[in-house]
Amino acid sequence: MIDPLEASLKIAGSGLEAQSARLRIVSENLANAQSTGSLAGASPYRRKTVTFESEMDQLTGADLVRVKSVGVDRSPFRTELDPGNPAADEKGFVKLPNVNVLMEMSDMREANRSYEANLQIIQQTRNLYSMTIGLLRNS
Amino acid sequence: MTAGVCLILLVVVGGLTLFRQGSRSRSQSGGNWISLIFRLSHAPKLSASHKILVLDKFSRPDPVLDFVMQQVYLFDLASQQARWLTMRQASVAENISNANTPGFKAGDVAPFNEIFDGTALQMAATDRNHLGAGSSDAAGAPIANGTPWEVSYSGNSVSIEQEMIKSGEVYRAYSMNTSIVKAFNDMMMASLKG
Numbered sequence: 001m002i003d004p005l006e007a008s009l010k011i012a013g014s015g016l017e018a019q020s021a022r023l024r025i026v027s028e029n030l031a032n033a034q035s036t037g038s039l040a041g042a043s044p045y046r047r048k049t050v051t052f053e054s055e056m057d058q059l060t061g062a063d064l065v066r067v068k069s070v071g072v073d074r075s076p077f078r079t080e081l082d083p084g085n086p087a088a089d090e091k092g093f094v095k096l097p098n099v100n101v102l103m104e105m106s107d108m109r110e111a112n113r114s115y116e117a118n119l120q121i122i123q124q125t126r127n128l129y130s131m132t133i134g135l136l137r138n139s
Numbered sequence: 140m141t142a143g144v145c146l147i148l149l150v151v152v153g154g155l156t157l158f159r160q161g162s163r164s165r166s167q168s169g170g171n172w173i174s175l176i177f178r179l180s181h182a183p184k185l186s187a188s189h190k191i192l193v194l195d196k197f198s199r200p201d202p203v204l205d206f207v208m209q210q211v212y213l214f215d216l217a218s219q220q221a222r223w224l225t226m227r228q229a230s231v232a233e234n235i236s237n238a239n240t241p242g243f244k245a246g247d248v249a250p251f252n253e254i255f256d257g258t259a260l261q262m263a264a265t266d267r268n269h270l271g272a273g274s275s276d277a278a279g280a281p282i283a284n285g286t287p288w289e290v291s292y293s294g295n296s297v298s299i300e301q302e303m304i305k306s307g308e309v310y311r312a313y314s315m316n317t318s319i320v321k322a323f324n325d326m327m328m329a330s331l332k333g
Contacts (some may be wrong), residue, residue, distance in 0.1 A: 004225035008232035015236025022239075052240040063233045065240055114238050117299050121232045124306055128228060131317045132221070135324070 007060040008125045014064040015118035018052055021067045022111045025050045026104050033099040041089035045097040047073035073098055217320045223251050224313045231306045234297045241293035247305070 025048050032045040053068035075098045083092030227248050237243040287296035 004222075004229040008225075008229045011229065011232040011236045015232075015238075018236070019239075052237070054237045054240045054243050062229060063237060063243075065236045110239070113299065114235075117235045117238065117303070118232075120303070121228075121235050121306065124310055125228060125232070127310065128225065128313050131313060135317055135321055 002060050005125050005128055007062045009122060010057070010060060011062050011064055012118045012121040012125070014055075014066060016115060016122075018065045018067055019111045019115040019118065022050050022052075023108065023115070025070060026108045026111060029099050030101065030104050030108075033097060033101055033104075035097055036085065036087040036094055038087065040087060041095075042087060044077060044087070044095050045099070047075075047097060047099045049073055213323055214320070217316055217323075219254075220251060221313065221316050223248065223254065224309050224316065228306065228309050231302050231309065234302050235299065237295075238297045238299055238302075239295070241295060243295050243297060245287055245297045245302070 029047050035045040036042075037044050049071045051068045051071065052065050054063045055066045056062075057064045077095040077098050079093045079095055081092055082088055082094045085094045088094045230246055230248050234243075234245045288298035288301045290296045
């Protein structure tokens, strides 16, 4: 077992990495919220989802976190009557991505908060380190 | 000649007392060891009254000195608590980083006093049929949080607020720990430098 403080930094770092991957997926979803297919009746962008799993680190014995898989949302597409759109089918309906902007925003908030919490842990661990080093200083 | 021996004795006794008070990192037996050597090497040359003086100085337990010497354990205790606190910080970091992992159960380390309560001698098993007392590795084993504040639909029982409070507790306790060690170190330095 290595130094628990070092392990804390590693764990919080893995948390930062996982949450930033989640933020990346959210931004992809938001950017493609209106991306229709290029051909008539083609499927538009499908919302991506991200899942985490806890991973035991062999070196430190700590529970790190990592992105388990990036999947796709199988829910049905929204359809909209827009005969002028190049992606409209023969009845004039256009399939729009199954991205719910509100849901993405709340997902983004949650990722943001978790990122902040991990940052807080890193900051605090650094404080513990500096308190320990402070013992060596002449007062 | 007697006056010369008496002077040397006083100087040596004074030096040893200072040494004992100054180097508090030695255990009680270290002091007795020094006094034993002193008595063995000097006792035959001394007169009866000086022997009594020496024995009085070293063999009878001095309550004040004993109290001071017992404080030596403070360093050991503080170091153990610091280790426990860093492990708790690691456990908090685990919980926080897994705050969005489905099915993750928040963990914590066993309370500090439980480590001492559970410290006991292990029985040696010399035969396969002996009943084992079980390993008491309570220090590093994460135990489940008693009452998680919230359990999400995905089965995750990490509450970031709870973890932040725990992290604050660790910070406060660690800060107190280092302050105490620093104060004790200052006391040692004061006794060394005078």
